[in-house]
Amino acid sequence: MQPQTRQRRFSRRSRTGCQTCRSRRVKCDETPGACKQCTSTGRNCDGYDLPRLPVGMKRRRQDLAWSGPSMRILLDLPGTNSDERRCFNVFQTYTVPMMVSWFDSEVWQQIVLQMSQAEPAIYHAVVALSAIHEDSDKAGLPPGAMDIRNTYHRFALAQYSKAASMLCKRLVSNDPQVRAVALMCCIMFICFDLCRGNYKAAFTHLQNGVQIIEGQIAKANRRHTFPQSLNSWSPTEYALTRVLLHLDVQSAHFGESGPLLHLHPVVLGEGSRDSLSLNSLKEVKQSLDPIMNNILRFRRSCEPYVRGDISGLFDISGASAEQRRIQAHLDDHIQAFEDFVLRRASYPADSKDARSIDLMRMQNEALTNILETSLVTSEMIYDGYLPVYKKITRLAEKIITSFQSEYGTHRPCIVMDMGVIPSLLWVCLKCRDFPTRHRAVKLLERWPHREGAYDSHLLVQIVKDHMVLEQPSAGDGVTANVPEYARIDSVMRVNTSGEE
Incomplete structure (x- = not known):
């Protein structure tokens, strides 16, 4: 009797694993960059085939075109494919x-598009962000956690890894432009x-940028007696630094350290209180950023001090003086802003400016x-600010x-500037007037979107938990005396230990 021939059980070969695991016919864990199946056994991970996007995807956008003076660039860089070129077009168009x-x-509107022409690292970073945006736009939702099963997410991660790899190669050059490339990336x-x-990865990149x-400020200050303003930098580096400052x-609301940049007022561009004059909304925003910092x-x-942890060691008089100094700068900014609005009152404002x-x-x-x-040590003091919370x-x-x-349902789902979320979040946390607080929560729910680090969906969940703990008897819509x-x-700390 002849021994029975053993047959290999048929299984479909994975199309998404790394090239090394696929050639070895082993299951790949598909870790971005290099899989752990290879690295843990000392093998060289040969990487993944670049994912491709679905063919013939029709865009939802048939509403009003977004306005704004953006430049248009037609790129056909060597080595790029049709998916990458399409994503770049989506980036500059939408x-x-x-x-x-x-x-x-x-x-x-200009710098990132121009730099993408000459810097492959920036180009692929742009493509990665565009793919995330296109997927969220297609779903009609703000971007969420990465899903490796999602074609757009796999494509975006591959582009992100490609950009990081190209940046590492670029950083070893002595090109004077490399600092601007690093900041843009x-x-x-x-x-x-x-x-x-x-958040953890995002703020690691922020720390690198800071x-x-x-380093550049320290280098400049070694050559000068007085701190040098950011205004003395090249226009490109100045603009990139302003974005990083914002x-x-x-x-400040994420992690434990708060704003990383602790710079001299001259460096931040606060300038003299006697010379503050604002001539555009862009200047208004730039003037407010260092004050907000x-x-x-x-x-x-x-x-x-407010929590009572170091009451005996806290310099209350020094803190009060610092509070008055910052308040004076904020008051000057507000006055200059209102003067600017008054000067332009005779000119019709478009909806964006309004x-x-x-x-x-x-x-x-x-x-x-x-x-x-x-410096207030009692939460009861916030009840006296109800008119402020109603105005917000x-x-x-x-x-x-x-x-x-x-824009109807096609409102922006990703904005890097701080908009309505932080102020509404403050109302939700500090206003104990239930109707006003409830109204602020409903406004956050009404527009699901992301403003930089602020995710409206995540923060709504935090706020609701906060309200349940504080106002368990306020479910009938009647103002609760908490x-x-x-x-x-305070619940103003968001866990940044990993992906939310």
């Missing part, structure tokens, strides 16, 4: 105008990782409240309604 929904930005990587909910900026301000840094420094003006007023109200209460929610509702009237002992002083 993603860029959406990114500047609040304020025009030369970084998004940092910005793109931050945006990509924020969109996929990976280190580049601080992203750094957002980091100082406000959030100051409030963070006061938290141990929203931006309302946004600045809303942020000024929130920042003033944050600063004024930084009114302005937010006006802005969201304007977006909805103009006693001091039941009030939560």
Whole structure:
């Protein structure tokens, strides 16, 4: 009797594993970059076949075209495929105008497009972000956590890895432009990782960008007696640094360190209080960023005192003096902003500018409240600011309604500037008037989107948990009198240990 021939059981060969695992016919764990199946056994992971996007995907966008002065570039770089070129076109046609929904930005409307022509690392980073945006646009939802089963996500991760690899090769050159390339890639990587909910990776890139900026400042200051302003940098590096500064301000609510940049007022561009004059909405935003940085840094420094942890060691008189100094700068900014609005009152404002003006007023109200209460040790004091919280929610509702009237369901789902979310979040946390608080939550739910590090969907869940703990009896819609002992002083830390 002849032995029975043993036959291999048929199984479909994986099309998504790395080339090494596929040739060995073993299951690949598909870790981005290099799989652990290879690296853990000392093998060289030969990488993955670049994913391709679905063919013939029809875009949803047939509504009003996004407005804004963006340049148009037709790229056909050697070695690129049709999917990459299509994503680049989507980026400049849809993603860029959406990114500047609040304020025009030369970084998004010019610099990143120009640098993509000469820098493959930036080009592939752009393609990666565009693929994430296109997928979220197709689904009608803001970007969420990465799903390796999603074709767009696999394609985006491959482009992201390709960009990182090309940047590493670029950094070893002595080209004077390499610093600007690194800063631009940092910005793109931050945006990509924020969109996929990976705060830890995003803020690692932010730290890298901050280190580049601080290194350049230290180098410049060694050659000068006085601190050098960012205004003395090249226009490109100055613009990129401003974007990183704005992203750094957002980091105050994430992790433990607060804003990373702690720079001399001259470096931040605060300038003299006697010379503040604002001539555009772009200048208004840039003027507010360093003040916002100082406000959030100051409030963070006061938290141990407010909690009673270091009451005997805290310099209350020094803190009060610093509070007055920052308040004076904020008051000057608000006055210069209102003077600017008054000067341009005779000119008709388009809907974008009108929203931006309302946004600045809303942020000024929130920042003033944050600063004024930084040394307050009782949560009961916030009850006296109900008119402020009602004004913030009114302005937010006006802005969201304007977006909805103009774009319907196609409102922006990704914006890197801080918009309505941080101010509404502040109302949700500090206002114990239930109708006003409930209205703020509903406004966050009404517009699912991401503003830089702020994910409206994630924050709504945090706020609802916060409200349940504080106001268990307020479900009937009646204002609840929350006693001091039941009030939560802060939930402004979002876990950044991994992907949300």
